[in-house]
Amino acid sequence: MKQIDVLVVDDERYAREELVHLLGDFKHIRVVGEAESGEDAIVKSLTLKPDIVFLDIEMPKMNGMEAAKVLQELKKAPLIIFATAYPQFAADAFRLEALDYLLKPYEEEQLQETISRVEKRLFTADEQTIVAKGKLSIETEGEIHYLNPADILYLSREDKFTKIFTADKEYHVRATLKDLEARLAGFEFFRIHKSYVVNLSYVKMLTPWFNGAYQLKLEGKEEALAVSRNYVKALRSKLEL
Structure with missing residues (x-):
């Protein structure tokens, strides 16, 4: 998947720095410039030719x-x-046909949804469907393990570690959830919450919870996982024929 060039425009320096920092978590996003006014945004867009302007x-x-x-x-x-x-x-x-509308202060889930819309708009179906090969390498307790992504049920972020769950094992790694999500982009993984990424192949049941949120059950796991309401619509779209 190719890089997406982004220009960040805000008259407040700290607001620009915050958004640039958050965008740094997305593997395919490259911030090519910043602007502090509408006039500056136009000049820099002419020279930098960004794909997206925030x-x-x-x-x-x-x-x-x-x-x-x-x-x-x-x-x-x-x-x-x-x-x-x-x-x-x-x-x-x-009315100006903006791709999206983000509210400050920025929420991680909302920004994730926005980037997904960007990728769908900019990339063809072939570019979005990456043919993934190989295994996921993880380092834990001084050992390097190679996991078949098809065996991973879900990933969970807790404190300073990310947990990777298979049907019979649990691995604790220091890699961030966003990093692992990016490395698994060519497989059937989907973020359902700021703390959870699941393998869609194992989804068994989705149950309404409260305030528009849901709970999700996976094959091979008894506990239910929380699905943030911001992800419910996209999740159902992914799962349903």
Whole structure:
């Protein structure tokens, strides 16, 4: 899967730094530049030619909405993702055919969903379906194990470790959940919560819980896993014919 070039635009330096930091967790995302105004966003888009512009709305002089209208007229027009603390601008944002609308402070789950939309828009079906080979190498207790991804039921992040569960074993590794998720991208794994990534092949049952969240059961495991409401729709889309 090719790199996705991103320009981050916000008049507040700390807001830019936060988003750049969060985007650093995504393997295929490359932040090629930052801009602190609408005018600066247009100039840098002409030179850097980003695929995506994360665009703040409330900025002095030229605001994000005005900048987006100009950006959409460029020969290589980037996709626009508005990032703002003000939900009242959502309707106007989608009238401009923005790909997504992120609210500050950023939530990991919401950003994950946004990046998934980006990949679906930019990549063809063939590019999205990676032919994965080999085994997942993990280091634990001084030993290197090679796991067949098809044998992994799910992964869970707890404190400073990520747990990898197979039908009969449990491995504790220091690699982050995002890193392992990226390495397993060519297989049938799906994030259902900020702390869980599951192998869709083992999903057995999905049960409504509360506040739009669900609980998920996997074959070979008694305990139910929490499914955040932000992931429910995408999960059902993945599972259902």
